Amino acid sequence: MLSRKATIALLASGMFAYAAHAQQQGVTANEILLGEVEPLTGPPALLGIAYNVGTKVAIAEANAAGGVDGRKLRLLTDDDGYVPTRTIQSVRKMIEVDKIFAFTSLSGSGQGLAVLPIVEKAGIPAMPAIGPVTGLYTPPRKSVFVVGQSYEEGMYQLVRHLATSFPGKKWGILTQDDDYGVALRTGFARAQQEFKLNVVSEGEYKKGQQDFSSEMLRVRSAGAEVFMAGGVIGENVAMVKELEKLGSKPVVGMFWPGRVTATLKLMGPASDGIYAVDYVDPDNSATIAAFTERAKKLVSEAEVKAMNRYTLAAYASTKVLIEAMRRCGKNLTWACTITELEKTKNFESGVMGPISFGPGVRFSSQAVRIMKADFATLSFKPVQ
Amino acid sequence: MRSGHFKERTEQLIVLSDSAPVWAWSAVLVVALAAAPYLLNAYLLSFVVLILITATGALGLHLLTGRTGLISLGHVGFLLLGAYAYAVPVAKYGLSPFVGFALAGTAPALVSVLVGIPSLRLKGLYLAITTLAFSFIIAHLVLQMSWLTNGARGIQVPRPEMFGISFDSDIRFAQLCLFVATITLFGVLNIERSRVGRALMAVRDNDIAARTMGINLQAYKLRAFMTSAFVSGIAGALFGIYLSFVTVEGFPFLMSIEALAILIVGGLGSTLGVVFGSIFIVLLPEVGRTALSLLGENAAKLFSTGANELRSVLYGVAIILFLRFEPRGLVGLWGDRKRLWVNWPLRF
Amino acid sequence: MQYLLDQVISGIAVGAIYGLVAMGFALIYKATGLVNFAQGEMSMITAYIAWSIAGTVSGNPWLVVGGALAASVVLGLAIERVVMRPMLGEPVFATVMVTIGLAVVLRSATLLIWDAYPHALDIGAGREIVHIGDTGVRSAQLAVMATLLLALGAFWAFFRYSRIGKAMRAVAADERAAKLMGISAARIHAVAWTASSVIAGIAGVFSALLYDVSPNMFHVGLKSFPATILGGLDSVLGSGFGGVIIGVAENLAAGYLAPSVKEITGFIVIIAMLMIRPFGLFGEREIERV
Structure with a gap:
């Protein structure tokens, strides 16, 4: 047997x-x-x-x-x-x-x-x-x-940066209805509690959605001054363009899956100054x-x-x-x-921060960087 | 000398098969399938498992669409419900897999009543649309009820242990799937030769005539709906276990379409066709992959960027060409071969 | 109040796109008795072609629109002639399945020919923000609403006055009788597929102007489907109105309930409607005779 x-x-x-x-x-x-x-x-x-x-x-x-x-x-x-x-x-x-x-x-x-x-x-x-x-x-x-x-940590860091740079503002967030969205919301909730954020608009959209007019109207009418766009590429573009149309100019933060040049091209001048977070080095470095x-x-x-x-x-x-x-x-x-x-310790890959694992540690937990979009050069530049 | 195939009693008409060779070959097939897990490697075995699960799910739809003529575009809703009805009690609350499987069947069946009663007034495409709408609403509710379903995070599902047997290994799990698929196949075949099955067929072929014959349309349609949902739910649970991870994303709308494709490619209305169709649809994407690997390294280089889509194009073209040249489905092709074999050297 | 108005206006703009695609669905259903599952894909292909044209001849919107229209005519004719006509006389099920196969082919062909990145369709017009009262809309949104109205008028006149339009109604009512009257069903089908491809293409170009071209564009087909059902599968004009109703309902649901219900609003609306009028708002009631 x-x-x-x-x-x-x-x-x-x-x-x-x-x-x-x-x-x-x-x-x-x-x-x-x-x-x-x-x-x-x-x-x-x-x-x-x-x-x-x-x-x-x-x-x-x-x-x-x-x-x-x-x-x-x-x-x-x-x-x-x-x-x-x-x-x-x-x-x-x-x-x-x-x-x-x-x-x-x-x-x-x-x-x-x-x-x-x-x-x-x-x-x-x-x-x-x-x-x-x-x-x-x-x-x-x-x-x-x-x-x-993790998306959670990335979101937390991004919110922390924005919360300290723009204290006392009203916040809005819109995320996707999948595990990516859940992770973003978890990270956001942690930061929300820690920094006592005043969140006025929260929502979820279905993956693959194209039109964000009603969601952005909601965000505007709630008076959000800092907005976290939790989409990938097309969704973030649609959200920012919709805000532009509505004449609403909140501080916008977005996430690394959307941190590609194409996003900036599609958003046009409205993309200037958008905050992003990533753990790989910025494009122009x-x-x-x-x-x-x-x-x-x-x-x-x-x-x-x-x-x-x-x-x-x-x-x-x-x-x-x-x-x-x-x-x-x-x-x-x-x-x-x-x-x-x-045994990997502080390994330099040349494209992100040092990478380390350890006994029982299976996650390198890369340091994230906050970046800001620069439309003139179509790139993301680190904020410091 | 017998010069024809005479059926003199009702029993002869409704017997599963009156041909000894059919029984013999079926037995050979069952033995071969039972032996397969021990002979095949895990990769090939996973195809066998996938075909068995797909066939079970497609048999569920077959009862509704193939036999009763009610088109459903929301089949995936029942699969999803079945998968969650298994995953929630077993993986989240640690209940026995028996409870899981029981719920995986009954929960979709109960919900199908909710969907069924209002939509049975509808016919053809309009019914198809309500079922489609239903599958989207189900997915939405599953995502929203995160206290029960973990929402978009999904649920990790372990392989079950029943009757003191652990189905953890691929071989055991394949046997479980084979068992369920065989039971389902026999169940469906038996429903078809019962009073209920004949009534469903009458509803499909001419509902007004069926009504005049004293068939309660609503009751029979509802019965078809419930049975179909039950079987699909069980298939959904098996699929969830196979994936080892249940999320709404694992059950895309495409699966509803694929289920219909299986019925049509196999030959609408034929139970044997469902089996053929499942094999065809599951293996079709692999054919492209194999063809590509035969071309060797250089071809693979060509496929470094967007050219991978060529395979998906071929998948669609294969379906179109197949329906163009064999709209009766695989079962029609099979019938032709059989006739050729029996009547040779005569053509007809 | 302003909020409500904003929601309704942007809802109409979205709904106009749904309406155009839905009219394409209804047109094919009316003429051929088929549901074309490749409608969204057809609209996506035309949008991509428009994007390619715009990339080569920058700055001339008429050339882009003209080229896209021509491409959609060719696409519609080609699909009818190469894919659909050989299926004439085959079971409806098999034929509908062929349109699903077609959808797969078109979807993959898009990625094969172009790429998976979203691209902005720049024709030098359509992005300007116009203010109506306090409501900001893009000029392409106004244009798509106008186009829907135009299409509704055109189809109304087409069915009522033109010979082909009447022939199409005849084929829809009774194909055999129509054939006996000397109407070529195949030609009617070709017209239906072409016209359907053109309006799907128009919807695709507008959608590309407003939301960029991307391989996700084919979703517009599935999203417009409820509009067709709402208006009545066999009612071309009704489907156009159905689109607007769905668009507004979606925006109101997302604006007043929760954004997450937006995607299922259309389906809830049609379930409710089918319980009351199982043949659509403007569809013809089927009378069963024994």
């Missing part, structure tokens, strides 16, 4: 232990196979494709420097269209059929949470960095490492310019054009993984990689 259970457990976990003695799956004498799942089709492809480019840059850089202990890295990419069932299929396929060594992405937050049990059971290292939601690292899973910052220069040599032109902040998130996260693998040397196993990932 026991042996049967054990066999099942082994089969199910996909951990072919007998093979592990010789070599971990996905590692051959001269190659290491990595895999990632993300949306490459449909509207969410916006972040998926950009993320994919980031991983490619990190891998191309490592390969150009001779690979990991003489082994070249190869990336396998699968599209899930942001549909959890397809994420599950892809993750299963990569573990079972392609036998990859580690995941550099597990798609978005909901998708990542859906595959977490599979990844945990298999024990394969995974670095989901597209949607760093709390559920991915609390409770910490042995093999899952998240580089980034020297580090990002250097990164873009390097990337141009390593990936195609179309790919460079597809880059945005998710490229940087992917790049940093993958770089941490590669660094840990490198420290393992010849004896590259999951166990070693996990141990080395755990």
Whole structure:
């Protein structure tokens, strides 16, 4: 009975232990196979494709420097269209059929949470960095490492900054009706309590909504002077343009999924002075310019054009993984990689603040920066 | 010599199948499916599981749309309700999975009465729209009642343990799905050959004639609604367990459309067609992926940015072409093959 | 009071877009007995084409609008000829399913040809803010309201006076009798698809002016669907009015209840309406004969 259970457990976990003695799956004498799942089709492809480019840059850089202990890295990419069932299929396929060594992405937050049990059971290292939601690292899973910052903390920091810069104002907030929106509201509620904010308008909208006329009328008639736009890109643009139409000019704060140049272009001059928060470096910083220069040599032109902040998130996260693998040397196993990932201390990726993990710490909790939109240069500049 | 296929008694007409080969092959199929979990790797197995769950859900819709002729565009609402009716008591309040499954069936069935009674006056597309509206309203309520459903955060659902068996492993879970799908298939087949099933068919084919024959339209339509919701709810619960994470986003409107696509691609009104349709729709996206991987590394490079959409285009084109050349569905294709086999060398 | 007025006016502007798309739904249903699930996608494709034209010939709104209209005519004709006509005589279910397949193709083709980023459609007009009393509206919002009125008038005249319009009504009433009278059903279908594509395209361009082009634009189809049901599936003019009613109802619900109910308001309105008049506000009551 026991042996049967054990066999099942082994089969199910996909951990072919007998093979592990010789070599971990996905590692051959001269190659290491990595895999990632993300949306490459449909509207969410916006972040998926950009993320994919980031991983490619990190891998191309490592390969150009001779690979990991003489082994070249190869990336396998699968599209899930942001549909959890397809994420599950892809993750299963990569573990079972392609036998990859580690995941550099597990798609978005909901998708990542859906595959977490599979990844945990298999024990394969995974670095989901597209949607760093709390559920991915609390409770910490042995093999899952998240580089980034939670939406809750980001929102809290943004509100804290605005509350100190603009004391005694009336506040409004509008968020999406999904886990992203819930996270933003949680962070906001924490700040609201701490800074005793006077919130006059609160609301939720359905994902994919286009017209925000009634919501913004509400915000205006409530007299909100600071407004937190909790949309992604199109939604934030529609909100700001609607406020412009109404002749209402509150201080606007928004969030990192929307912190891309396209947002500013679409909003037009009304975007000037909008506050944003992010944990990757601002567009016009020297580090990002250097990164873009390097990337141009390593990936195609179309790919460079597809880059945005998710490229940087992917790049940093993958770089941490590669660094840990490198420290393992010849004896590259999951166990070693996990141990080395755990030892990551103040790692400089070049595109965000120092990254650290630790025993039982599976979340790097990146420091966030408050930025301000500058329409003239179509960029976000840090506020200090 | 028997020169035809004679049916002389009512029992012969309503028997599930009077052909020994059909029974034999069905038995082979069941054995093969039962053995599959032990032979396939986890990746292939996940397709088997997905097909089984999809087929169960589609059978639910089949009772309503295929057999009774009531079009529903809100099927996903029942799946969602079933998933939450399982997830809330089991994952949130730690009740037994039996309670979860019981609620996953009965909660949608009860709600279907609420939807059904007012909408049964409606016919065709207008009914389709009310069900569509209903599925959106359900999703909205689930999001709003966050004290019960965790709202947009979703609920993490563990694999169940019943009869002292843990369904934690993929093999066990596949067997559970196979069990449920088989029971559902037999249930649906048996409903069809009962008085109720024949009444539903009469409602579908000509409701005025059915009424004159003494069939209470309202009662039978409602019954079809409830049974359909019950079966779909169970499928929803299984789907939630498969996803291991239940959120409103995991049940997009697209699933309602896909469920209808399964019925139509399989062959509307045919139970066998539902099974074929489920296999077709679940595997179709994979065909594109496999075709792409056969092209090798260079092709994959081409697909670095937007070109991935080509696969989705092919998915849509496949559906259009299929319906263009085989509007009777897979079951029509299957019938042609069978006839060819039986009548060969004659054409008809 | 000003608040109410603001809500109603912006509701009418949104509703006008719904109304145009809904008229497209009704037109196809009336002529062919089908629900076209690709209506929103058709409007999105035309908007993207308009954006591409605007990118090459900047600053000439008439060229953009003309080009977009021409593109929508071609799109409508092509869909009818290539996709829908071969399905003539096949079961309605299979044919409706084909429009769903078509929707998938158009949606993906948009992302294949263009990209997933939202883009502003800049034709040098439509973004100015006009003040009516104390209410600020964009000129494109005024234009879309005017267009809806124009379309309503045009279709009323079309059905009443033009030969094709009358033929279309005849086909809708009894396809077989119409055929016996020498009306080519296929041609009527082609006209319906083209006209439907054009008004969907117009709605798409306005929606792009107001809310930018983005791969999410096809949602307008699903959102306009309640408008068609409200007005009556077979009533082209009724659907136009239905759109305005839904638009205003949505804004009032979001403005006075909670923003989150906005998206389901349309559905609640139609459920309530279907309980009272199961064939739509302006639809024809079906009489059953044994």
